[in-house]
Amino acid sequence: MFTEEILAAPPVHVPVGILRFNTCGSVDDGKSTLIGRLLYDSKSLLEDQLEALERSADLTGGGAINLANLTDGLRAEREQGITIDVAYRYFATPRRKFIIADTPGHVQYTRNMVTGASHANLSIVLVDARLGVIEQSRRHTAIASLLRIPHLVVAINKMDLVGWSEARFHEIRGQFEAFLPRLDLQDVKFIPISALHGDNVVTPSVRAPWHPGPTLLGHLEGVHIGSDWNLNGFRLPVQWVNRPNHPTDARLHDFRGYSGQIAGGIVRPGQRVLVLPAGLVTTVKEIWTYDGSVPEAFCPQSITLVLADDLDAGRGSMIIGLDHHTGTGTDLQAKVCWMHSRPLERGKKYFLKHTTSTVQAVVTELTHRLNIETLEPEPAPAALAMNDLGEIRLRVAQPLYYDSYAVNRLTGSFILIEPGANATVAAGMLLPARAAVKPEMGDFII
Amino acid sequence: MTSYHLDHLQHLETEAIHIMREVAGEFERPALLFSGGKDSICLLRLAEKAFRPSELPLPLLNVDTGHHFPELNEFRDRRAQQLGAKLIVRRVEDAIASGAALPAPGEVSRNRLQIPVLLAAIEEYRFDACIGGARRDEERARAKERFFSFRDSFGQWDPKNQRPEIWNLYNGRLNPGDNMRVFPLNNWTETDVWEYIRQEELEVPSIYFSHRRPCVRRGGQWLPVNAILPPRPAETVRDLVVRVRTIGDIISTGLVESPAATVDDIIAEIAAARVTERGSRADDRASEAAMEDRKKAGYF
Numbered sequence: 115m116f117t118e119e120i121l122a123a124p125p126v127h128v129p130v131g132i133l134r135f136n137t138c139g140s141v142d143d144g145k146s147t148l149i150g151r152l153l154y155d156s157k158s159l160l161e162d163q164l165e166a167l168e169r170s171a172d173l174t175g176g177g178a179i180n181l182a183n184l185t186d187g188l189r190a191e192r193e194q195g196i197t198i199d200v201a202y203r204y205f206a207t208p209r210r211k212f213i214i215a216d217t218p219g220h221v222q223y224t225r226n227m228v229t230g231a232s233h234a235n236l237s238i239v240l241v242d243a244r245l246g247v248i249e250q251s252r253r254h255t256a257i258a259s260l261l262r263i264p265h266l267v268v269a270i271n272k273m274d275l276v277g278w279s280e281a282r283f284h285e286i287r288g289q290f291e292a293f294l295p296r297l298d299l300q301d302v303k304f305i306p307i308s309a310l311h312g313d314n315v316v317t318p319s320v321r322a323p324w325h326p327g328p329t330l331l332g333h334l335e336g337v338h339i340g341s342d343w344n345l346n347g348f349r350l351p352v353q354w355v356n357r358p359n360h361p362t363d364a365r366l367h368d369f370r371g372y373s374g375q376i377a378g379g380i381v382r383p384g385q386r387v388l389v390l391p392a393g394l395v396t397t398v399k400e401i402w403t404y405d406g407s408v409p410e411a412f413c414p415q416s417i418t419l420v421l422a423d424d425l426d427a428g429r430g431s432m433i434i435g436l437d438h439h440t441g442t443g444t445d446l447q448a449k450v451c452w453m454h455s456r457p458l459e460r461g462k463k464y465f466l467k468h469t470t471s472t473v474q475a476v477v478t479e480l481t482h483r484l485n486i487e488t489l490e491p492e493p494a495p496a497a498l499a500m501n502d503l504g505e506i507r508l509r510v511a512q513p514l515y516y517d518s519y520a521v522n523r524l525t526g527s528f529i530l531i532e533p534g535a536n537a538t539v540a541a542g543m544l545l546p547a548r549a550a551v552k553p554e555m556g557d558f559i560i
Numbered sequence: 561m562t563s564y565h566l567d568h569l570q571h572l573e574t575e576a577i578h579i580m581r582e583v584a585g586e587f588e589r590p591a592l593l594f595s596g597g598k599d600s601i602c603l604l605r606l607a608e609k610a611f612r613p614s615e616l617p618l619p620l621l622n623v624d625t626g627h628h629f630p631e632l633n634e635f636r637d638r639r640a641q642q643l644g645a646k647l648i649v650r651r652v653e654d655a656i657a658s659g660a661a662l663p664a665p666g667e668v669s670r671n672r673l674q675i676p677v678l679l680a681a682i683e684e685y686r687f688d689a690c691i692g693g694a695r696r697d698e699e700r701a702r703a704k705e706r707f708f709s710f711r712d713s714f715g716q717w718d719p720k721n722q723r724p725e726i727w728n729l730y731n732g733r734l735n736p737g738d739n740m741r742v743f744p745l746n747n748w749t750e751t752d753v754w755e756y757i758r759q760e761e762l763e764v765p766s767i768y769f770s771h772r773r774p775c776v777r778r779g780g781q782w783l784p785v786n787a788i789l790p791p792r793p794a795e796t797v798r799d800l801v802v803r804v805r806t807i808g809d810i811i812s813t814g815l816v817e818s819p820a821a822t823v824d825d826i827i828a829e830i831a832a833a834r835v836t837e838r839g840s841r842a843d844d845r846a847s848e849a850a851m852e853d854r855k856k857a858g859y860f
Binding site (some may be wrong): 412 | 564567569571572573575577578580582583606608609610611613614615635697700704715720722723724725727728729735746747749752753833834837
């Protein structure tokens with residue numbers, strides 16, 4: 115059996131990667147039960163957690179253990195039986211470590227799902243086998259598509275309540291496949307499960323011989339995530355300038371490095387790079403790390419670049435490869451998810467944080483609202499309300515150097531911050547720029 | 561080199577370094593909370609990885625409750641000196657003496673009293689961001705914690721009204737008097753911490769390893785006997801081979817009977833453990849929402 119294999123394998127010394135996924139579901143579709151089941155059956159729950167569960171079961175569950183209490187961490191959530199905010203859970207098997215973003219299904223749904231999904235390699239959309247595809251299922255799938263999550267799992271839950279009917283499974287699958295072509299999803303997997311009884315979650319179900327596998331956990335362990343990061347087009351947004359100014363050590367006295375996390379591509383010493391906004395081309399002299407110089411670094415590693423020439427660059431600058439230029443401009447088009455109770459209106463000013471630079475921005479146009487089930491454009495309302503999706507135009511005070519979100523999630527995304535209250539009010543995904551950046555002042559190319 | 565994959569520790573490391581550098585880039589007066597415990601030991605190595613070859617651009621801050629294990633304070637001071645880092649220590653004893661912190665009648669624990677001392681230190685130095693070693697997997701109230709966790713001028717955490725964190729874009733904007741708590745280890749588990757300590761060959765205080773110590777059984781836990789925690793008349797003192805799994809104050813840190821003498825032993829022990837790390841902390845067992853209540857009041 116699968117579980118025994120997991121437990122028998124050596125627990126340490128295995129280099130494993132991390133898979134981040136989020137679970138989307140509506141009220142009562144068994145999302146918390148599924149997470150509880152994954153943790154419980156993979157032996158990720160320990161005795162004091164089970165004891166705490168049993169204690170709270172006496173208070174709220176009438177004696178029965180409620181696996182949902184594992185994920186609802188705040189007192190108000192347990193008392194009211196609701197999930198308020200995105201909660202993160204961790205478990206591991208010998209093959210992978212997992213980070214679950216558990217996003218609640220009702221309160222501020224879109225905002226929470228966008229937050230949880232923004233870090234995810236994979237999304238699990240839960241469907242109640244009795245209900246089939248409902249409005250919420252289409253919404254969850256649409257948001258996964260909008261955020262370009264590389265992998266999607268449709269977990270058709272409560273199969274026990276439809277007698278493990280293969281026909282019902284295929285009927286629901288057919289309902290999904292009818293609207294999937296309109297969305298932009300590359301990899302979709304359908305798995306029949308019963309989270310309550312554990313079928314096909316960690317252990318294969320004997321009740322669904324028609325399902326060839328894998329189990330949900332088997333799929334999470336095996337899905338190929340190696341190409342989820344962008345390795346085309348080097349991008350280093352500068353976070354911090356590293357200048358030791360050491361008084362006596364001559365090498366450190368003159369050291370000047372640009373520290374940041376690579377947001378795309380690969381870099382090697384000797385490579386020619388363009389430093390923005392200065393517009394000057396120079397050469398990578400060294401890739402400095404605490405563990406020594408390295409011959410190569412790639413997204414999403416954190417490094418410190420030493421360049422051949424002293425240039426005017428600091429936090430908010432971007433160092434890019436010459437093979438794939440970023441777009442640039444001050445007039446931006448973007449899709450946004452609005453996350454605050456004060457609505458988005460044309461003419462309002464915000465701070466826009468994109469990679470490591472924060473600039474002033476004004477909303478010049480509210481172009482469309484996006485249908486939350488199909489992502490199709492609809493006539494623009496006067497304002498975007500909380501949990502609305504829309505397409506807008508912005509003008510920024512300084513040019514941004516960016517990619518479209520479709521090409522690079524890290525250099526194609528931004529947040530809007532409301533001045534004064536400092537609230538994060540929107541998540542933005544940039545559409546392709548009209549102009550690509552060009553090295554300026556050819557005479558100065560070194 | 562043909563493989564462009566990061567293993568889980570490399571992945572967690574680059575995320576944490578990115579967050580540390582965001583703090584250095586966006587805040588005027590950051591500090592790093594360093595207790596000498598295993599999580600903050602990892603934080604210090606991550607700070608070195610983020611900022612070397614420069615000096616660390618932020619001082620270390622510790623609130624000494626007066627109930628610390630002496631081994632921990634010795635280690636804390638020595639490690640700060642090795643790194644050439646500035647270490648600021650503020651003592652609950654001093655706050656009690658000056659009247660800034662008032663113990664309730666019969667209150668022995670320093671758990672509550674360390675909160676005003678931390679807030680006073682933040683105010684004294686006008687720290688706008690404090691990096692701490694808390695992790696989401698430690699406790700379920702922490703499972704909803706942000707990387708950049710906003711605190712108002714009373715140091716309060718409002719879990720229902722947190723800023724959403726999307727992609728790797730952290731909103732560090734503050735008004736005067738506000739403060740940010742930053743948790744680069746949010747996504748780390750206890751196992752990750754020890755695997756990182758092994759990978760980086762980091763020294764940890766000796767009390768994490770098995771040693772012989774007189775203990776008493778109280779509240780279902782083994783507690784260390786010493787001047788602060790004398791045995792009560794009915795209690796029997798036992799000489800046990802124990803270690804700490806998580807370090808709080810002497811009076812609230814349960815010791816676990818363990819032969820684990822090396823980091824490898826500890827990693828194997830955690831893999832086989834049947835209770836969580838904070839299962840040995842009396843301060844968390846006070847009630848189901850003990851951590852949530854302390855965090856709302858300004859605790860880490």
